[in-house]
Amino acid sequence: MNDSAPRRARVRAPELIGKGGWLNTGGKQYTLSDLRGRIVVLDFWTFCCVNCLHVLDELRELEEKHRDTLVIIGVHSPKFVHEAEHQAVVDAVERYGVEHPVLDDPELATWKQYAVRAWPTLVVIDPEGYVVAQHAGEGHAHAIEKLVEELEAEHEAKGTLRRGDGPYVAPEPEPTTLRFPGKALLLPSGNFLVSDTTRHQLVELDADGESVVRRIGGGSRGLADGGPDTALFSEPQGLALLDDATVVVADTVNHALRRLDLATGEVTTVAGTGRQWMQGEPASGAAREVSLSSPWDVAHWRGKVWIAMAGVHQLWAWDPAAGTVEVTAGTTNEGLVDGPGAEAWFAQPSGLAVSTDGERLWLADSETSALRWVDGDGAVHTAVGTGLFDFGHRDGEAGQALLQHPLGVTPLPDGSVAVSDTYNHALRRFDPATGEVTTLATDLREPSDAVLVGGDIVVVESARHRLTRLRLPEEAVRVESVAHRTRRAATEVAPGRLELDVIFQAPAGQKLDTRYGPSTRLLVSSTPPELLLAGEGADTDLSRALELNPAVAEGVLHVSAMAASCDDDPANEYPACHVHQQDWGVPVRLTADGVSRLPLVLAGLDA
Template sequence: MSEPAPTPTPRRARVRAPELTGEGGWLNTGGRQYSLADLRGRIVLLDFWTFCCINCLHVLDELRELEEKHRDTVVVVGVHSPKFAHEAEHRAVVDAVERYGVEHPVLDDPQLATWKQYAVRAWPTLVVIDPEGYVVAQHAGEGHAHAIERLVEELEAEHTAKGTLRRGDGPYVPPEPEPTTLRFPGKALRLPAGTFLVSDTTRHQIVELAGDGESELRRIGSGTRGFTDGDAATACFSEPQGLALLDDGSVVVADTVNHALRRLDPATGEVTTLAGTGRQWWQGSPTSGPARETDLSSPWDVAWWQGRVWIAMSGVHQLWAYDPAGHTVSVAAGTTNEGLVDGPAGQAWFAQPSGLAATPERLWLADAETSALRWVEADGSVHTAVGTGLFDFGHRDGAAGQALFQHPLGVTALPDGSVAVADTYNHALRRYDPATGEVTTLATDLREPSDAVLDGDDIVVVESARHRLTRLRLPEEAVRVQAVAHRTRRAATEVAPGRLRLDVIFQAPKGQKLDTRYGPSTRLLVSATPPELLLDGEGAGTGLARTLELNPAVEEGVLHVSAMAASCDDDPDNPYPACHVHQQDWGVPVRLAGDGADRLPLVLAGLDA
């Protein structure tokens, strides 16, 4: 007779999980409200997210396989914690849950009540709760699915042996599908024949509409999420966004969640892959090379400029370019650091570039997370027309230096040299005139506009959350609206002036160790807004702990912290261990106070310290 399997050793000291509360209530549950007691006996994975955040969208995709594999033991609960004012609107959260295919319950927490109870500091953050209601792990950033998978398997074994694991169907109830022609369309393109191509993002298809912008002519793509080349009926996309017309009449598609560029032949409907492997780019991956062999990261829009396809590489806060002559891709501007920094291409910082528009002299871009309109000159230098940083946004017309947008996703070059901005979270179409430096409002009450294209004297707007194209006459004069200014809803952390100990906490997942075969396996980058906030401690290094010197003359600001750690399977007999990259960017609003903290802990992976 075989010996019974030993009971797994309980993990670390346990902390009781705080209750889940949120004024917005629960989504994807058929109207039922839940408490942690209702989920007792299941492994609960809390995903603190906000729908503006590209890293949060990456985590949604990372979790799909884990959700499916452990559906009878694991309940994933999305806790939606807004950054922008628009994200606190319940209707917007409902839309986002459908838009991004979220197939688990979501708690709408507009006042950040649960966020504060769990001491979360960054989007995204994952918290694992065991079947007895205790917190056993916390991970900030993306790239942790493998570690959580292993922890789930351990918890399944441990609580099966204890008799505390409850299997069965989870609380997820899918919403009823809506019979609209388009469903959360992303971008549009007017073809030379006068018809429109639209990325029907949530349905994973490209749709051709007649010149009226309403009548459906054909669909390209099977409608099933996937990464397959082929004809119009069999090709597969995954949440496609941007579209660009090339000189040969073909169309480049930014196939966002496939991390790829696809080529569409409008004449035949045939789809082929131009660039990308289907894998997401991570720190340390090649930044140039053969297009089909180089990883990309959430390309959101594309534009033909200066003989290349420019790519708004939202997932890594950069601009890349595809060279059709050499079939190569390479970084064109940006450092992967998230923020708003102008200057030479190799030194500029972006924050989720999401919309592109080319003129002969400039490449305009909507930099979503900094609520900014920016441009690239022919020499590669980067400039900002409107916008100040990651935490300032609103709806304010006037001089560019004081005008405000809120998470714009699209930009369109107008015939007079000005540009229209799809000011997404303000539900507005705005206009910036470089000749005068003025921002005006062209139209309001546009539900989450994400793009616009010219059609004669009209501008056709993609109203993403109304699932349609809306035709507007370009007015001779802009209208003004009442000025509104916001800062992010997150409360500032009070810290003492002078020396501040920054500790990024990283614990390699069980069965892994830091990968030091080729040198240091960790990286830490620190900066501040305004720059004067930091007297010492700015810059890059390999250690995950650093002493900063805060300027007592600066009352408040934002500490920007970017951390990365690489871990590999700890198996000396395996010459090719599996390795993983864990990374996260934090923007921590701070306020200097005499009785403030002298230590700032940020959890990359492990238990809170």
């Protein structure tokens, strides 16, 4: 036995079970015993969650570097009803370039076995089948890599490490013209420009919406400026036409804005550093010196390009004349709060469009299943939607109408707005004059955007890999109303005092960063607000006593925690520092025999 090996808690990993079966394995079904001898990282994710998409990107380098010892397994654990559909998971795995096995767990069986409470969560299992660490949130790839290297050395010495090819089997590519297109733009020529997201390209289509005129981008994931054959993108999404006949592109996974010269096909980077913005970094300044975070859509409004910054739940703006970027609305807290821009909360804003009269900026706030808008003074309003955990397909008065994870908005000539209601596979319409929501079309497949062409509306059917032209109907299609709440099982808690403990342990070789004051922050709120009698608000202590209202039977606790740690090496004059942040929405049900303590894990536990 190697006495120098680090000691860790010996907790046997529960079996991996999921009714949907395995993807990216060539049809083979796996158990943990099949993976014995390998280091396993379970990535609990759901494809609506932008933080989960960030983790997919963080893991790519780790996955490649340790491919012969490490197996990453995505455990898809749905939030929205649509995400429990097997074909939707199949589509998402291809859409986001997932190159490891994925277990489809629509009933959250494995999620419950591992006591997971938040998307994303990473669990590390050693070659002997024991859980050795758990991390909630994003930004943990550096800590996991150190742990993987320790496990490699420890189990190589013990003879329990098995090297070799992993279980990943790549699916056969489909020969479609577009592959999971994201957004579309009607060009002055009458042609369409489409972000061909999964192929990392822009595609110009003829006015028929089918014939390819040209492709822009080399077709592989990367960040490079240049001509149409040499420029590189990474999952581009939103498109906005500027007055000088150039197009701004939201290059989502590159965390950048790019500019396309339509005449030459030349692509240049105009904003972003190519790195993801993290808490504590500047959020305004010279556009090329400030990092962005998953810009999903763009719109040209009031002389600036507004950015749906999905990765940090904010709106930003790029000023082409000044060459600067700045935050225009949102606090980075995830939720639905209206008011002045500096106080508003968003949840993955993913679609932007300017109203026909130029007075409003419409936005699709995807995770709150909401249609919202910004007025000329920068204040934020909600037209449809109630919060993070209510969604469905219901027409009628806006206050009780429901959407499901919309990604696109399109102003209509009469002042109303069409909503690409993505997870309902529908095109919806909100009329500000009447306050009514109706359904324009159904049987679309994950519509993510739409553009007007005369009396028609051309819809980006992302999961059918095409543009679909529809005649705007005189009246809405009637559909049966459906309402949903989040699928996650509620945690049973006792009424009265509840001890909330956010557990944070700095990764190995790091310590809390206290150079400039407290290095932690905890923000707590609830839905409905009456659920919390005491304990809401912000403070620096990661533990807090909450008082739950016994008159409220159930609700959701919203918890946002942050901690900063730096490398613990006195000899290093400039230690690398990391911010760990996670937002939880914990559904709770009040029962007399419920728990009185709620632990939430923010960072790794490898004691």
